[in-house]
Amino acid sequence: MNTSATIPRFGLGTFRLKGQAAVDSVSTGLALGYRAIDTAQIYGNEAEVGQAIADSGVARGEIFLTTKIWTEHYAAGKLIPSLKDSLHKLRTERVELTLIHWPAPGSGIPLAETLGALAEAQAQGLTGLIGVSNFNIALMQEAIASVGAERIATNQIELHPYLQNRQVAGFARGQGIAITSYMTLGYGKVLGDPVIQAIAAAHGATPAQVALAWAMQLGHAVIPSSTRRENLQSNLAATGLRLSQSDMEAIAKLERGDRLVSPPGLAPAWD
Structure with missing residues (x-):
């Protein structure tokens, strides 16, 4: 089974959203x-995400919910209990996707042990799909x-016009593993790029829509976040934007290896 085919191409990220801001963003x-929501144990907002979903009136079966296991729970005896705690906070019996959040090479826990525990969580029905991140x-x-x-549905990685991660994306594609792009707008840095702005103007679109459409057109899933209704609505409209081959080629030339996230002790040796 090619599990990557089941990853929604567009979702809502919740990184850095706390308290009522998280509730409001997911509710809106x-x-x-939006029918795909991405959270993580370390975000500290699983309870708020769960509250927003429960109060939304949207049937739980219509929502693709992702969470990520934090490094302190990578040992075989800790992963499943931590996921059950996440499910309790999220007010659900299972999530659609669970990821290992960071490889954390200094954790001392063999990757095979962590993945084995994650596979067991899947076997127990606690998560529909499993995957990795970073x-x-x-x-x-x-x-x-x-x-x-x-068994690996996706690898969620930093990917935007200034860091296109072609080697990792190409390898994943060859294995039938989806790429989920986070930080697709490059913390907003790419929105001021003259090339992105020119393409946006030509399509009557926003720079954010262009960046998101670019990633989706490459076959990647995206999970932009916002606390503003107008931005959430505008971002969602990116699903209807189709860029030309010349647009895609122009954006391809923006690659500059500009990595924005690489926490010591958690990040691997990047390709």
């Missing part, structure tokens, strides 16, 4: 038509050796 997103090619190869490529 669901009201506007993995380089070598770690993806190790993950594939542990559980098989067909």
Whole structure:
């Protein structure tokens, strides 16, 4: 089974959203038509996400919910209890996707042990799909050796016009593993790029819509976040934007290796 085909191409991220801001963002997103929500244990907002979903009136079965296991829970005896705690906060019996959040090479826990526990969580019905995040090619190869490529639904990585991660994306594609792009707008840095702005003007679109459409057109999933209704609505409209081949080629030339997130002790040796 090619599990990557089941990853929604557009969703709502909740990184850095706390308290009522998280509730409001998810509530507004669901009201506007978002049906994929991405959170994580370390975000500290799973309870707020769960509250927003429960109060939304949207049937739980219509929502694709993702969470991520934090590094302190990577040991075999800790992962499943931590996921059950996440499910309690999220007010659900299972999530659609659970990821290993960072490879954390200094954690001392073998990757095979963590992936084995994640596979067991899947077998127990606690998560529909499993995957990884922030993995380089070598770690993806190790993950594939542990559980098989067909079990790895996605690798969620930083990916935007200034960091296009072509080697990792190409390897994943060859294995049937989806890429989920986070920080697709490059913390907003790419929105002021003259090339992005010119393409946006030509299409009557916003720079954010262009960046999101670019990533989706490459076959990646995207999970932009916002606390503003107008931005949430505008971002969602990116699903209807089709860029030309010349647009895609122009954006391809913006690659500059501008990595924005690489926490010491958590990040691998990037490709």
